Structures are given as structure tokens and as C-alpha cells.
Amino acid sequence: MTSHDHDHDHSELSETELRVRALETILTEKGYVEPGALDAIIQAYETNIGPHNGARVVARAWINPAFRQALLDDATNAVATLGHVSRTGDHLVAVENTSNRHNMVVCTLCSCYPWELLGLPPVWYKAAPYRSRAVKDPRGVLADFGVTLPKEAEIRVWDSTAEMRFLVLPMRPKGTEGFSEEQLAELVTRDSMIGTGFPRTPGAPS
Amino acid sequence: MNGVHDMGGMDGFGKVEPEPNEPMFHADWEARVLAMVRAMGAAGAFNIDTSRYYRETLPPAIYLASSYYKKWFLGLENMLVDKGLVAEADIAAGRAVQPAKPLKRGKFAVSDVERVMVRGKFGREASAPAKFKPGDKVRAKNIHPATHTRLPRYARGHVGVIERDHGCQVFPDTAAMELGENPQWLYTVVFDGTQLWGADADPTVKVSIDAFEPYLEPA
Numbered sequence: 001m002t003s004h005d006h007d008h009d010h011s012e013l014s015e016t017e018l019r020v021r022a023l024e025t026i027l028t029e030k031g032y033v034e035p036g037a038l039d040a041i042i043q044a045y046e047t048n049i050g051p052h053n054g055a056r057v058v059a060r061a062w063i064n065p066a067f068r069q070a071l072l073d074d075a076t077n078a079v080a081t082l083g084h085v086s087r088t089g090d091h092l093v094a095v096e097n098t099s100n101r102h103n104m105v106v107c108t109l110c111s112c113y114p115w116e117l118l119g120l121p122p123v124w125y126k127a128a129p130y131r132s133r134a135v136k137d138p139r140g141v142l143a144d145f146g147v148t149l150p151k152e153a154e155i156r157v158w159d160s161t162a163e164m165r166f167l168v169l170p171m172r173p174k175g176t177e178g179f180s181e182e183q184l185a186e187l188v189t190r191d192s193m194i195g196t197g198f199p200r201t202p203g204a205p206s
Numbered sequence: 207m208n209g210v211h212d213m214g215g216m217d218g219f220g221k222v223e224p225e226p227n228e229p230m231f232h233a234d235w236e237a238r239v240l241a242m243v244r245a246m247g248a249a250g251a252f253n254i255d256t257s258r259y260y261r262e263t264l265p266p267a268i269y270l271a272s273s274y275y276k277k278w279f280l281g282l283e284n285m286l287v288d289k290g291l292v293a294e295a296d297i298a299a300g301r302a303v304q305p306a307k308p309l310k311r312g313k314f315a316v317s318d319v320e321r322v323m324v325r326g327k328f329g330r331e332a333s334a335p336a337k338f339k340p341g342d343k344v345r346a347k348n349i350h351p352a353t354h355t356r357l358p359r360y361a362r363g364h365v366g367v368i369e370r371d372h373g374c375q376v377f378p379d380t381a382a383m384e385l386g387e388n389p390q391w392l393y394t395v396v397f398d399g400t401q402l403w404g405a406d407a408d409p410t411v412k413v414s415i416d417a418f419e420p421y422l423e424p425a
Contacts, residue, residue, distance in 0.1 A: 020235040020279055022300035024242060026292055029302035032249060033314045038241035040319040045240070046230060048323055090327050091372070108214030108358050110258055111274065116325065120240075122228050126274045128219040135214045135360060135413045136403055144222040155411050159214065161356045162392055162416035163328040164372055191224075 045120065054117035054167060055188035056082065058199075059181045061094075062172040072096055075167060079117070092117075096169040097195075101154045104142070104195030105166045106134035112160035114167050118190055125194065135159055145196045168195040175202050207352055208359060210266040215360040215403070236275040243282050248322045250310025252285050255382035259354040260285045330389035332374040337419055338393060342368045345425040346395070346417060354382035357421040365425045366397035369414060377418055391419040 027033045057079055061068040070078040075092040092114060095103040107113065108131045113121040124130050133141050138155045142148070149155065158166045170192040176184060179202075191197030213219075231237045247257060260281035261269070269277060286292040293304035338344060348363040349355075356378045372392040380388040399411030 016276060016279070017233070017235045018300075019283075019297075020238050020242075022297065023279075023283060023286075023292070024238055025300065026296045026302050027242060027246070030292075030296075030306035031313055032251075032291070032306065032309060033242070033245050034316055037245055037314050037316045037319060038238060040316050041241040041244055041322060042237045044319055044323050045237075090325060090329060093370075106214075108360075109211055109356060110261070116323075120230055122225065123232075123274065124222050124224050127222075128213055128216075128270070129222045132213040132216040132219045133222070137408075138411055139408060141222055145224065151410075153410060155408075156396075157411065157413045158394075159358065159413060159415045161358060162372075162378070162418070163326075163375060164392070164394070164416050165325075 049116055050119035051117075051188075051190040051193065052185070054114070054190070054193045055185040056181075057094075057117060057167065058169055058188045058193065059184035061169055062176075062184055063181050068096075068169075071169065091164050092167065093164055094167045094169050095156070095158065097171050099171070100150075100152070101156060102149050102195065103156050103158060103166075103168045104134060104138055105158045105160060105168060106131060107160040108132070108135055109159075109161060112163075112165065114165040117165075117167055118193055122190075142196065145191065147197060168193050170195075170199050173199050173201045207262060207354065208350055209262045210269050211262045212359050214358045231275075232273075235279075236273075239275045239279045239282065243278055244322045245314040245318075246282070246286070246291075248318055249312065249314040251289060251291055253381055253384075254326070255354060255376075255378040256384065257281060257285065258378075259382040262354065328375045330374050330376060330387060332391070333389070336371060336391045338368045338371075338391070338422065338424075340368050340371060343425040344368055344393075344395060344417075344422040346415075347421055347423055349421070351379060353379070355379050355421075357417060358415060360402055361395075361397065361415050361417070364397055364401050366395040366401070366414075368393045369396045370394035372416065375418075377420070379418075379420070393417055393419070393422070395422065 028035055061071050067078060071094045075094040076090050079092060097103055111121055111126040113125060135157050138157050160166060173187055187200040189197050189199060192199045261277045264277060264280055287294060291307050295303050343365060345365045346357060346361040374389040375392045377388040377390040380386050394414050395417045396412050396414040399407045399413060400409055402413060
């Protein structure tokens with residue numbers, strides 16, 4: 001890269017920063033947004049939401065068959081019964097992986113994702129490679145994640161084209177008999193709840 | 207609209223590249239953009255469908271070249287200008303030089319933050335019985351609305367099966383254009399991969415979309 005290109009990149013980034021800052025000034029000066037309210041939103045995103053919420057839901061389903069069934073029947077209501085998980089709002093659907101069926105979630109049109117349970121989506125989830133290929137070549141996409149499924153397993157791709165949000169309930173890893181709910185939750189990865197990965201196996205490097 | 211945002215099935219974008227230990231934001235301004243969009247939406251400046259439509263209507267080259275939050279920023283700015291909430295003169299000056307306009311739900315305050323952290327409710331009373339039930343064969347209509355729609359191109363014209371009924375929900379096609387909520391029945395419709403992508407496609411793949419009733423016809 002030449003020094004000219006570098007300067008160019010740098011000034012473009014600064015331009016975006018300046019434009020964002022200017023818009024915030026305008027919104028505040030016009031009285032549309034109370035000073036401090038934007039900081040409070042960011043703080044809430046940074047502390048209240050994240051894959052730890054989804055991991056709790058998955059671990060509970062692994063340990064409690066009645067909860068698992070309730071989750072598959074009506075995920076919104078089932079999650080609402082878990083006081084320690086932040087409120088999720090409506091329209092949640094949980095889909096269960098089995099030995100012959102693997103679920104994977106995408107939003108081809110934008111970036112729909114169960115924020116409350118998984119946090120803000122990672123860049124790859126919102127980017128063109130995943131959005132374009134997940135519905136046409138899901139095995140190829142899984143290969144990008146280092147994930148291989150049995151040849152005969154059905155792959156079900158859920159394209160989130162409306163306000164329904166999908167949480168994958170992955171299979172409980174082997175070797176976890178007797179694990180507590182908290183220990184199980186530690187094994188549940190974000191990607192395993194999107195369907196682009198598996199939960200961690202006990203003892204394996206993370 | 208048949209925009210570049212409707213990416214399902216397109217080729218040539220390359221490999222998926224997960225970033226290890228990805229931070230929540232890659233720059234401070236990304237967090238500010240997210241917060242501004244959430245705040246102004248909650249204040250009633252626009253609904254979620256309109257905000258999606260504004261990102262879709264960014265010029266294709268800009269859409270493809272912009273990062274996620276850059277698209278959010280550009281869409282937000284265009285939307286606020288079109289609604290007269292922000293003037294071009296304000297943006298040129300970098301501060302408010304034109305008077306404010308009233309917001310539908312008033313100023314966004316710190317006390318409103320809890321509200322934006324819970325997902326909205328999109329279910330509505332049904333005004334007519336559902337036309338389809340789980341197990342019904344349906345065809346996604348071959349339609350090409352020039353404005354906002356949530357029927358992806360790759361599904362149009364193809365036959366699938368209704369798998370789930372999600373009740374009546376706000377219809378994005380009209381809500382985005384501010385033509386009303388116009389609630390419609392919403393279904394999960396599942397398609398065989400070979401139906402969507404041809405006989406050579408992976409026979410183990412099934413793909414579902416969530417489709418509003420006006421997108422579907424009996425098959």
C-alpha cells in the first residue's frame with residue numbers, strides 16, 4: 001500500500017466519524033434526544049445482552065425435559081419463565097438439532113438475529129458471503145467454520161425474513177453427564193446457537 | 207425491490223471469515239450510530255420496516271462497499287432528511303440551524319432506554335381467517351414489487367409447504383412505505399433445496415422463509 005492510499009483510508013474513516021458526531025450534535029440540539037440517553041443505550045447493549053443469555057436457555061433445556069418441550073412449543077413463553085434471562089419480547093422460535101437434522105439461521109435480506117439471547121450479530125453474519133451462500137450452499141458455509149456434518153444429515157436453513165427470531169438448540173455434548181446447568185452453559189457457544197458451530201466438548205481446548 | 211440487499215443465492219462474495227474474539231463494536235462511532243437509530247425509532251421518527259427500506263435504497267455500489275454501521279448511518283441520515291426532522295442545512299453546518307419538528311412520541315429520554323431493549327410486538331388481531339394451514343402446498347408468487355418487500359427473490363415462483371402459522375403480523379410491505387400496518391397472516395414455508403436450486407443441488411438441504419399471506423398462492 002502506498003502512503004497516498006493510507007492517507008486516503010485514514011481520512012475516509014475520519015469523515016465518517018465527523019459525520020456521525022455532527023448528526024448526534026444536531027439531534028441533541030434539536031431536542032430529539034436527551035443528552036446521556038445514547039450512552040445509556042450503548043451501556044445497556046454492552047451489559048444486558050449477549051450469548052450468555054442464550055447459553056442459559058440451552059443449558060436449561062438440556063437438563064430439564066419439561067423446559068425443553070416448552071421451549072420447542074413456545075420459546076417466547078418458555079424463556080419468559082427464566083427470571084435471570086433478560087426480557088426477550090415476542091416472536092422467538094427454538095429449533096432443535098438431532099443426530100440427523102442440523103439447523104442453521106440466516107437473514108439473507110438484512111441482519112435479523114435474536115439480539116436479546118445472542119447479543120449483537122457478528123460482522124460475518126451481516127456480511128455478503130454468509131447471507132448469499134447460507135441458503136444455497138450451507139455445507140460450504142459450514143466448511144468455512146470448520147464444521148462437517150454426516151453426508152446424509154438433513155440441513156435446514158431458516159431465513160429470518162420477518163420478525164420471527166430463531167435460536168438453534170444444539171445437541172448436548174457427550175461426556176457431560178452429571179454436569180450442572182452452569183457447567184453446561186459454559187459449553188454453549190454463540191455459533192452453536194446460530195447453527196454454524198457445535199458446543200464445546202468438555203476438556204477440549206476452546 | 208430487487209436490490210443488492212436481496213443476496214440469497216448470489217455467488218462471488220467469497221468465503222465467510224469469522225473474526226476471533228470479535229469486539230461488539232469496531233469503532234466508537236458504530237455504537238453511536240446504533241444508539242441514534244434505536245433512539246429515533248423509539249421516538250417515533252420511523253418504524254423498523256422503513257429503516258430497512260432506507261438501507262436497501264442506498265445505491266448498490268455504496269451498499270456493497272459500506273460496512274454494516276455505515277449503511278445504518280447513511281440510511282438514518284437520508285430518512286431524517288426526507289422526514290424533515292433534519293435539514294440539509296443542519297448537516298452542512300454540523301449543528302442545528304433549522305428549527306426542530308415534533309416527534310410522534312416526543313424526545314427520547316434516558317428513562318426510555320429500558321423500553322428499546324425489549325423487542326417490539328408485531329402480532330395483530332386477524333381481520334380474516336387464515337387461507338393456509340400447516341401441510342398445505344403453496345407457491346411463492348412471482349412478484350417483483352418496486353418498493354420494500356420481505357419475499358426474497360430466490361423463493362419466488364417456487365413451491366413449498368406451510369410448516370408453521372405465526373398468526374397475523376404487521377405487513378412490512380405497507381408499513382415500510384407508511385401505508386399502514388395492514389396485518390397479514392405469517393407462515394414458515396419450507397422448500398426443498400432442489401426446488402430452489404435445481405436438480406444438481408444438495409438433496410439434504412431444506413430452506414424456509416417466513417412468508418406473509420399476500421406472498422403466497424395455493425399450489
